[in-house]
Amino acid sequence: xxxxxxxxxxxxxxxxxxxxxxxxxxxxxxxxxxxxxxxxxxxxxxxxxxxxxxxxxxxxxxxxxxxxxxxxxxxxxxxxxxxxxxxxxxxxxxxxxxxxxxxxxxxxxxxxxxxxxxxxxxxxxxxxxxxxxxxxxxxxxxxxxxxxxxxxxxxxxxxxxxxxxxxxxxxxxxxxxxxxxxxxxxxxxxxxxxxxxxxxxxxxxxxxxxxxxxxxxxxxxxxxxxxxxxxxxxxxxxxxxxxxxxxxxxxxxxxxxxxxxxxxxxxxxxxxxxxxxxxxxxxxxxxxxxxxxxxxxxxxxxxxxxxxxxxxxxxxxxxxxxxxxxxxxxxxxxxxxxxxxxxxx
Amino acid sequence: xxxxxxxxxxxxxxxxxxxxxxxxxxxxxxxxxxxxxxxxxxxxxxxxxxxxxxxxxxxxxxxxxxxxxxxxxxxxxxxxxxxxxxxxxxxxx
Numbered sequence: 279x280x281x282x283x284x285x286x287x288x289x290x291x292x293x294x295x296x297x298x299x300x301x302x303x304x305x306x307x308x309x310x311x312x313x314x315x316x317x318x319x320x321x322x323x324x325x326x327x328x329x330x331x332x333x334x335x336x337x338x339x340x341x342x343x344x345x346x347x348x349x350x351x352x353x354x355x356x357x358x359x360x361x362x363x364x365x366x367x368x369x370x371x372x373x374x375x376x377x378x379x380x381x382x383x384x385x386x387x388x389x390x391x392x393x394x395x396x397x398x399x400x401x402x403x404x405x406x407x408x409x410x411x412x413x414x415x416x417x418x419x420x421x422x423x424x425x426x427x428x429x430x431x432x433x434x435x436x437x438x439x440x441x442x443x444x445x446x447x448x449x450x451x452x453x454x455x456x457x458x459x460x461x462x463x464x465x466x467x468x469x470x471x472x473x474x475x476x477x478x479x480x481x482x483x484x485x486x487x488x489x490x491x492x493x494x495x496x497x498x499x500x501x502x503x504x505x506x507x508x509x510x511x512x513x514x515x516x517x518x519x520x521x522x523x524x525x526x527x528x529x530x531x532x533x534x535x536x537x538x539x540x541x542x543x544x545x546x547x548x549x550x551x552x553x554x555x556x557x558x559x560x561x562x563x564x565x566x567x568x569x570x571x572x573x574x575x576x577x578x579x580x581x582x583x584x585x586x587x588x589x590x591x592x593x594x595x596x597x598x599x600x601x602x603x604x605x606x607x608x609x610x611x612x613x614x615x616x617x618x619x620x621x622x623x
Numbered sequence: 624x625x626x627x628x629x630x631x632x633x634x635x636x637x638x639x640x641x642x643x644x645x646x647x648x649x650x651x652x653x654x655x656x657x658x659x660x661x662x663x664x665x666x667x668x669x670x671x672x673x674x675x676x677x678x679x680x681x682x683x684x685x686x687x688x689x690x691x692x693x694x695x696x697x698x699x700x701x702x703x704x705x706x707x708x709x710x711x712x713x714x715x716x
Contacts, residue, residue: 286629296625305630314628339694342632351630382692433630568661613692 280323281330283316283347305355305433307425307453314354322350325360326367334367335374339381340435344370348434349426356426362404362419365482366426368619369394372484373427379614383486384437388517389445390608391452392427393487393525395592397470398480400621401458408458410596412527413451413490413603424454449489457594463530464593465537472543473618480621483590485525486608488516495532496600501541502549504532508604509553513582516606519556519566520582523607523616526550529595532602547586554582590616645709649679654707656695657687663713670711 290296296313300306312318323330323346330347337344346367353366373380373392383390396406407417415421437443445452461468461477470481495507512524526546528536536546559575561567583589588611595602608614645651653674655667664685671683684707688695695712703710 283628286633288627288629290625290627292625296627299627313625314630315626316628319628341637342634347628348630348632351628355630379693381694386692429630434632436632609692610690612690 280320280328280347280350283319283330285347285351287316300355304438305429307428307432309425309453311355312357314351318354319347319350321360322353322358322363323347326363328367334370337374337380337384337435338376340384342435344374344430344434349430352429352433353422353426356429357418357422358426359418359422362423362426364480364621364623365394365396365400365404365406365419365423368482368621369423369427369484370430371619372482372617373431375484375617375619377615378484378486378617379609380435382609382613384431384435385442385444386609387444387446388488388608389448389452390486390488390614391449391455392424392431393451393485393605394424394427394456395469395483395485395525395590396423396456396458396480396621397461397468397483398475398621399478400480400623401461406456406458408460408594412457412529412595413455420456420458421454424451424456428452428454451487451489455487457527459592460530460533460594463597464533466543466591466593469590469592470618475618475620480623481618482621483616483618485523485590485605485616486614487525488521488606488608490527490603490605491515492601492603494601499535501536501539501546504535504602505546505549506553508602509550512550512604513554513556514564515582515604519561519580520554521606521608522583522611522614523588523590524550524583525590525592525605525607525616527592527594527603527605529593529599529602530597531600533593543591544586546591547589550589551581551583551586555579556582584611647679648674648709650681651679651708652706653680653683654703654710655683655685656703656710656712657685658691658713659688660691667711667713 328346332346406419431437558578657664674680
């Protein structure tokens with residue numbers, strides 16, 4: 279079914295040699311890889327019933343077509359199981375979407391990673407972590423799906439650090455930045471349903487994103503109290519004057535407080551929008567905006583994002599602990615927006 | 624023996640060439656393409672001023688990209704082709 283594999287072939291003595299060979303070729307992210315043998319690559323393609331030459335997507339500015347074969351090879355390198363391939367493919371479709379705008383997140387000094395939020399049955403089927411240690415290690419699917427995407431960016435699109443990829447700092451999410459929404463314990467409609475899919479469909483939402491910022495509130499037992507702390511953290515975040523989109527991740531304790539008071543995601547978004555404005559005076563005094571402070575600048579307010587809809591909200595993280603998190607996106611809306619792609623079974 | 628498949632792009636190389644250089648800037652219409660980064664317009668205008676006063680450039684026109692992280696759009700390129708002879712564009716922070 280996969281058809282002919284046309285990639286250039288290299289021969290090495292054994293698997294151990296192969297790992298060193300892959301490092302030497304510059305194909306890795308620094309961690310050991312699984313050698314991409316033809317059998318392993320075929321297994322990846324068979325899992326998604328695709329011909330090797332099927333064009334998954336293309337990156338116009340890089341003049342490159344991402345074939346199923348190249349995605350499969352990089353998924354093997356990353357340590358994916360074949361059943362992860364539908365999620366990897368959906369994420370690759372995401373980074374090829376002009377609205378996501380590969381050119382910026384794939385090259386910018388801003389150093390965004392590809393944040394991937396998985397929704398729907400596939401997250402449970404593949405054991406994609408939505409709970410304890412949400413952004414930490416320990417789950418193969420979380421660790422390898424995002425790694426496969428980053429290796430495709432490196433090996434196929436050419437986003438190599440120091441050359442096309444000019445991230446000044448980057449962050450650890452660039453190894454893999456995959457989470458699932460905790461739909462089972464969430465009082466809210468899942469993210470992919472908010473973005474137009476059915477609950478029984480699976481989908482990935484892709485956002486160019488900075489690192490997660492954790493915040494703590496164990497004092498308040500009200501939604502407003504918790505969100506006030508969040509907003510105070512968020513207000514000055516995401517580089518110069520904020521980022522175009524944010525993902526807010528509410529973990530177990532905070533989610534239960536919100537649910538007890540009946541807060542909807544829309545109310546949460548609106549509260550965050552309303553309470554993250556900065557005065558022009560503050561932005562100028564802290565050298566985030568150019569120019570001298572003018573009379574009245576204390577009262578002139580600039581919202582962190584253009585609209586409440588620019589704050590994506592999910593339930594995820596451990597059940598215990600009064601922690602939640604927010605993640606600034608990257609760039610501008612004209613440069614990159616979060617996109618959601620179906621994971622086809 | 625282990626056989627490995629190459630994970631990198633293997634597209635056929637594309638032939639690219641530079642536009643022909645102009646023999647002289649005298650009287651030429653210069654397009655300046657601002658990439659929207661802070662102060663890039665001021666820097667380009669300064670370059671334009673120097674080229675006008677010291678190298679005989681006839682006139683300068685400033686264009687602005689939509690945003691720094693996307694290429695200049697085709698409509699603007701077409702407009703620049705019609706109205707200018709040479710162009711200076713740059714990227715960077």
